Amino acid sequence: MGISHYVEKREHEITEYFMEPQQILPAFVSHLGSKNRFTNREVEPGPPHEALFFVLAYLDVFELLVMSEVCMPFRDAVSRDVLPWRNIIIDRPLNSRLSDEILVQITTRAHGRLRTLALINCFKITDDGLQTVIEKNHLINKLHIPGCSGLTP
Amino acid sequence: MSSSTDSPTLTTETTQLSPQPDTETAKPTKKITLKSSDNQIFEVEESVAMEFATVKSFFEDSPSTDTVPLPNVTAKPLSQVIEFCKEQIKFKANPDEAQKKKYNAEFVTEKSDKDLVDMIPVANYLEIKDLLDVLNQAVADRIENKSVEYVRSFFGIDNDFTAEEEAALRREHAWAYEGVDED
Numbered sequence: 001m002g003i004s005h006y007v008e009k010r011e012h013e014i015t016e017y018f019m020e021p022q023q024i025l026p027a028f029v030s031h032l033g034s035k036n037r038f039t040n041r042e043v044e045p046g047p048p049h050e051a052l053f054f055v056l057a058y059l060d061v062f063e064l065l066v067m068s069e070v071c072m073p074f075r076d077a078v079s080r081d082v083l084p085w086r087n088i089i090i091d092r093p094l095n096s097r098l099s100d101e102i103l104v105q106i107t108t109r110a111h112g113r114l115r116t117l118a119l120i121n122c123f124k125i126t127d128d129g130l131q132t133v134i135e136k137n138h139l140i141n142k143l144h145i146p147g148c149s150g151l152t153p
Numbered sequence: 154m155s156s157s158t159d160s161p162t163l164t165t166e167t168t169q170l171s172p173q174p175d176t177e178t179a180k181p182t183k184k185i186t187l188k189s190s191d192n193q194i195f196e197v198e199e200s201v202a203m204e205f206a207t208v209k210s211f212f213e214d215s216p217s218t219d220t221v222p223l224p225n226v227t228a229k230p231l232s233q234v235i236e237f238c239k240e241q242i243k244f245k246a247n248p249d250e251a252q253k254k255k256y257n258a259e260f261v262t263e264k265s266d267k268d269l270v271d272m273i274p275v276a277n278y279l280e281i282k283d284l285l286d287v288l289n290q291a292v293a294d295r296i297e298n299k300s301v302e303y304v305r306s307f308f309g310i311d312n313d314f315t316a317e318e319e320a321a322l323r324r325e326h327a328w329a330y331e332g333v334d335e336d
Contacts, residue, residue, distance in 0.1 A: 045311040051273030051292070052308060054285070058293035065326045069301045072313050075322070093298075097328050 053077055057084050061106060062094055085109040087116040095121045100129025107133045115139055121147035185212075186220040187235075193228035197235055204238040206280030223279075230275045233268065236260075237284050261291035266307065269295075 048071055056067060056077055064085075068078040078084070088107060090098050103125060107114050114137035119125055125148050134140060145151065185202040187195040203209045208221050223231065237260055244253040261269060269292055276285040296304055305312060312319070 045305065045309045047313075048310045049270050049308060051270045054273050054277060055289050055292045055296075058289045059296075062298065062329055063293065063296055065329050066296070066299065066301050066304060069314075069319070069322045069326065070304050070312070071310050072318075075314075094329060097331050099328070102328050 047071070048073055056081065059084060061088060061090060079109075082109070082111050082113055086113050088114065089116070089118040089120070090122055091118075091120040095119070096123070098122045099124045100126055100132070103129050104132055104136075107137060110137065112137055113139055116142040116144075118142070118144035119148050120144070123147070123149045126150045127152050184219075187231065188220060188222045189226050189228040189231050190224050191228050193231075195228075195231060195235060197239075200242050201235060201238050204241060204281060206282075207278060225278055226275050227271075230268070230272045233264070233272055234275050234279065234281065234284065237287075238281065241283065257287050261287060264291075266292075266295065270308070 052067075052074070056064070056074070059067060064078055068075040085106075088110070090103075098119070103119075103122075107117070114133070117133065117137075117140055119130075122145075125145075127150075130145070130148075130151060134143075183199040184196045185199050185208070187197060187202065187208070189195070202212075202221070211221055212218070240256055240260075241253075244256075264272075269288055273285065273288050273292070276288055296307065299307070304310070314322070
């Protein structure tokens with residue numbers, strides 16, 4: 001129930017900046033020529049299907065971290081791409097694991113272009129941690145921090 | 154009537170029989186032929202083909218053509234993409250957001266992982282934004298909360314990291330994996 005509500009919200013975020021991932025995609029279109037190489041994927045593992053690079057922009061923090069561990073092409077795509085990191089939403093299950101230090105590390109991937117930061121029940125986050133992130137990211141226009149009990153109200 | 158050889162007349166009659174003979178339906182619809190890389194021919198109504206921004210601009214440049222070769226697109230994903238666009242046109246003519254959402258959800262739910270993934274480059278190439286959005290979100294949903302090993306086997310991806318590189322990434326991301334189910 002909580003999840004579906006959250007997905008709704010995320011869809012909204014994504015349509016909002018939909019055009020931007022498009023601009024980085026021509027780089028991947030060059031993969032199109034080899035589109036049939038995946039036909040036998042059930043038989044033996046190979047390089048990732050080119051379509052999956054398009055999906056990266058639709059993933060949340062946890063899935064982005066997972067994808068960057070799957071293979072080198074994903075790791076490189078995730079690390080050089082600022083776009084997926086501009087809207088960061090931390091909800092369950094990552095909320096209880098998020099410390100100030102990790103928050104700063106994760107938001108640094110947006111290279112100062114963080115726009116949306118939603119920390120839902122991230123109780124380890126302190127004023128100092130949030131302050132650091134906001135100082136480094138002047139473009140934040142949406143901040144949503146319900147249930148972050150470590151912050152001064 | 155059985156001896157009639159004038160089939161265009163018959164078509165007109167059928168059109169007139171439709172409950173709402175408005176100008177839109179009475180107008181003979183132009184067909185456009187799309188040819189996939191595996192030489193399958195798809196005849197679609199012009200309105201469907203115009204949903205493909207790439208095809209649309211092709212026609213704007215050369216209006217007299219009636220066959221568009223699509224050398225980077227195979228028949229199966231193309232037929233599925235056409236199916237999706239036909240429905241979207243109905244929603245355009247008759248807007249019903251709830252119905253559209255329901256259709257889009259069903260469209261992806263019934264597709265295999267491979268079908269979804271194979272349609273994404275096609276939707277991108279043909280520049281069908283709505284479909285690309287629906288497909289990417291659907292794949293993203295299928296890997297939500299999954300482990301690295303799951304994603305690799307799910308998509309048949311080779312682990313090309315050295316043990317050291319993999320361990321370094323694991324350490325860097327360790328905080329995110331506390332108590333994650335390995336499914």
